[in-house]
Amino acid sequence: MSFLTTYPVNDFGPAMKGMVIGGLGIFHVFLAQFAIGGGMLMAYFQWLAMTGREPRAREVLDSYFKYLILVSFVTGALTGVAMWFTSIQISPTTIGQMVDVFHWVWATEWLFFWVEVIAGYAFYRWGKLLSDRARLTLLLIYSVSGYGSLFWINGILSWQLTPGDWVQTRSLWVGFFNQTFWPSLLYRTIACMVIAGLVAAVVVNTMTSLERETRTRLIHHAARFMLPILAMPVIGLWFLAALPEDSRGWVMGGSIAMTMFLNLAVGASALIGGYVVVGLWKQRLTINGATATLLLALAFGASAGGEFVREGARKPYTIREVLYSNAIGEDEVEHLRKVGCTTRDPYPLLEPYPTAQLTLGARTFRNQCGICHTMAGVNALEHLMGSWTIEQQRMNVAKLQWTKGFMPPFAGTAEELEALVQLVRWEHAKRPPNFPESHDPKVLAEIERWLEEAGPRPASEPRPLLATEAR
Numbered sequence: 001m002s003f004l005t006t007y008p009v010n011d012f013g014p015a016m017k018g019m020v021i022g023g024l025g026i027f028h029v030f031l032a033q034f035a036i037g038g039g040m041l042m043a044y045f046q047w048l049a050m051t052g053r054e055p056r057a058r059e060v061l062d063s064y065f066k067y068l069i070l071v072s073f074v075t076g077a078l079t080g081v082a083m084w085f086t087s088i089q090i091s092p093t094t095i096g097q098m099v100d101v102f103h104w105v106w107a108t109e110w111l112f113f114w115v116e117v118i119a120g121y122a123f124y125r126w127g128k129l130l131s132d133r134a135r136l137t138l139l140l141i142y143s144v145s146g147y148g149s150l151f152w153i154n155g156i157l158s159w160q161l162t163p164g165d166w167v168q169t170r171s172l173w174v175g176f177f178n179q180t181f182w183p184s185l186l187y188r189t190i191a192c193m194v195i196a197g198l199v200a201a202v203v204v205n206t207m208t209s210l211e212r213e214t215r216t217r218l219i220h221h222a223a224r225f226m227l228p229i230l231a232m233p234v235i236g237l238w239f240l241a242a243l244p245e246d247s248r249g250w251v252m253g254g255s256i257a258m259t260m261f262l263n264l265a266v267g268a269s270a271l272i273g274g275y276v277v278v279g280l281w282k283q284r285l286t287i288n289g290a291t292a293t294l295l296l297a298l299a300f301g302a303s304a305g306g307e308f309v310r311e312g313a314r315k316p317y318t319i320r321e322v323l324y325s326n327a328i329g330e331d332e333v334e335h336l337r338k339v340g341c342t343t344r345d346p347y348p349l350l351e352p353y354p355t356a357q358l359t360l361g362a363r364t365f366r367n368q369c370g371i372c373h374t375m376a377g378v379n380a381l382e383h384l385m386g387s388w389t390i391e392q393q394r395m396n397v398a399k400l401q402w403t404k405g406f407m408p409p410f411a412g413t414a415e416e417l418e419a420l421v422q423l424v425r426w427e428h429a430k431r432p433p434n435f436p437e438s439h440d441p442k443v444l445a446e447i448e449r450w451l452e453e454a455g456p457r458p459a460s461e462p463r464p465l466l467a468t469e470a471r
């Protein structure tokens with residue numbers, strides 16, 4: 001498959017591109033999950049009220065809980081649109097592929113989303129006028145369609161991480177029901193429910209017009225929504241087991257940042273789970289507003305950690321075994337090493353550089369490294385490699401996938417690599433206005449040799465034998 005279609009290339013200055021999507025994604029996921037779980041909880045409370053199991057549950061429905069769901073629903077949708085907007089700026093190739101492969105799935109997801117919008121709005125607008133049965137029906141439609149949109153999007157997101165046999169078969173359903181589909185879906189289902197339960201606990205605490213016992217009863221009902229968190233360890237292990245070995249390695253010690261995020265997710269979930277079980281179920285303690293808010297903050301942390309792990313575990317790919325994070329196809333590396341990675345980038349740079357070589361370096365940087373690094377800001381190349389010797393700089397970039405396994409192989413010519421190294425050195429020297437170019441053929445030949453030694457394949461595949469080892 002070729003990805004040689006030329007999409008515009010954007011520069012975001014000091015912001016690391018990947019982080020822009022990641023940061024936005026966390027808010028989006030949290031809000032959207034609350035909107036879905038909140039709908040389910042409202043249906044449950046409606047049922048409690050109309051069957052006489054808990055008549056006062058209706059007051060929760062008519063309180064500002066309803067508005068919270070509405071707000072999260074609207075902001076969830078807005079951040080969703082913002083995600084599309086940024087990701088097509090940042091990685092149009094990936095989005096292009098996703099739309100290509102999952103065209104109809106995505107259309108279906110949109111249909112569910114629209115039903116969710118209409119049902120949610122109808123409840124908000126006319127809920128008070130409707131009969132109990134109609135209210136329940138509307139809330140069930142809202143919940144089922146909201147959950148449906150999660151179901152469809154989950155197949156696409158988990159396919160990016162573990163496309164599995166799709167890579168060979170190109171069968172839509174093989175890609176959709178991939179090996180992380182079910183653990184991810186269950187994980188997200190539980191997250192939706194726990195977040196909704198916690199928000200409900202916060203809201204009930206503020207409803208001082210209710211007597212204490214009523215509040216306690218309502219909170220216990222909300223706590224039922226948090227109980228599935230007890231299944232989280234099993235689902236987490238299932239998810240980890242379904243990950244390819246290298247990805248599992250990153251989150252379990254291989255990458256410090258990823259391991260930290262995994263620990264954050266696990267730790268925060270364990271605290272919530274522990275509190276729910278011990279506090280609510282065993283001793284029948286009530287959960288006060290401050291605690292509920294704290295637990296909610298932990299849930300946000302757990303969500304953030306979980307999303308980071310999912311995004312991070314995919315490195316160096318946006319679509320595993322197909323497309324690297326920098327939008328270079330796995331099967332394009334060899335070709336780009338011959339023709340160069342900058343030839344398909346005719347777009348202007350943000351700033352002028354003093355020499356043609358530095359300009360080439362800046363283009364190489366933005367085509368291959370800019371998605372995960374900045375030059376001098378977050379995760380900056382200047383900081384990571386500026387003080388290395390020039391040989392180290394050249395060799396470690398030529399053997400990029402072996403320098404750190406979560407980086408893709410270098411996919412450009414020796415000239416581009418040298419230009420990138422010179423750019424880092426120029427940056428490290430505090431950008432002097434006069435900077436000599438370097439075009440030593442011996443150096444370029446050495447870089448070629450290193451590129452060959454590293455091979456064009458990712459680090460998840462066995463390293464090629466070196467010429468000296470083969471003998």
Ligand code: HEC
Nearest residue numbers: 315316325326368369371372384385397403404406407408
């Ligand atoms: C998929 C994301 C990704 C891409 C693409 C990527 N890197 Fe990295 N790189 C990382 C991460 C993450 C680290 C770890 C940073 C740390 O240890 O703090 C890293 C570390 C490094 C390091 C330090 C390695 C060490 O052993 O200390 C260098 C040098 C580096 N990258 C160079 C590059 C260059 C040059 C490119 C482009 C040709 C590039 N990277 C592309 C993610 C990426």
